[in-house]
Amino acid sequence: MYQSHFGLREVPFSITPDTSFFFTSPHSQEALNTLLVAARSGEGFIKITGEVGTGKTLLCRKFIATLGDEFVTAYIPNPYLEPRTLMLALADELELTLDKDVDQHQLLKSITFRLMELAGQNKQVVLCLDEAQAIPLESLEALRLLTNLETEKRKLLQIVLFGQPELNMHLEQDSIRQLAQRITFHYHLGPLNKDDLEYYLAHRLRVAGFTGGRLFGRGAVSQLYAASGGIPRLINILAHKALMLAYGEGKQEVSKRHVTIAAQDTVATRSSRLPWLIGGLSLLVAACSVTWALTK
CATH class of the missing domain: 3.40.50.300 (P-loop containing nucleotide triphosphate hydrolases)
Known part of the structure; x- marks a missing residue:
């Protein structure tokens, strides 16, 4: 879906336990x-x-x-x-x-x-x-x-x-x-600590083929940690959704807002406020689908 937009060979934040993505924290x-x-x-x-x-x-x-x-x-x-x-x-x-x-x-x-x-x-x-x-x-x-x-x-x-x-x-x-x-x-x-999270994101993006600069803004990283508590599976789910949102808007960097919307759409995260954001996520995911279909 968004791989070519961000210069990726594969999806970097799948929840499938692929050993090539093993992070040595x-x-x-x-x-x-x-x-x-x-x-x-x-x-x-x-x-x-x-x-x-x-x-x-x-x-x-x-x-x-x-x-x-x-x-x-x-x-x-x-x-x-x-x-x-x-x-x-x-x-x-x-x-x-x-x-x-x-x-x-x-x-x-x-x-x-x-x-x-x-x-x-x-x-x-x-x-x-x-x-x-x-x-x-x-x-x-x-x-x-x-x-x-x-x-x-x-x-x-x-x-x-x-x-x-x-x-x-x-x-x-x-x-x-x-x-x-x-x-x-x-x-x-245990979960990842906040310092490990930056390295975790960079590692998975590198394995997936990313060669650019910063893809997740500092605010996005902080929000990822706050919403996931450092749990790798939740990080993967939120990062994947946030990338979909950024792609749907044609952005080259994931912002704090993208992560906030992704967290609101994810039941297991710590975020449970701003229910109106769920509708925003649905619209942006739909936009992703339209953009992807037009670029095929």
């Missing part, structure tokens, strides 16, 4: 380093927590992409599964072929054999579970039992839990205290 780089050190240590559970929209899924994918050939990774994006189904999902990630009606004993035996086979090839297996706050307690316990499998030197399976802060409350329950005790590394992923 102090927080995200420290979290990634924690994951890499923990994975190479070969011990137990690893936990990453963060509020909604702070970039846990992107961090997870970057972590998987950064691991070397000595690792085999399994990724389960939605672990709201009862124990047997979760084990079947793990077996699928490990490329196991199982009978349709495989019983629990044979399922666990097959997973164990596969883990031992990979260990014999000097491969470390890392299972990453996104949205881990949704895992049922009995499934967490099943995972803990799997991590009992080990050689004389290291675990056959490491598990990384990526979840919202509610995950901490689950782990405080007495019934899974043994699992909580096995979390050897953990990190809480």
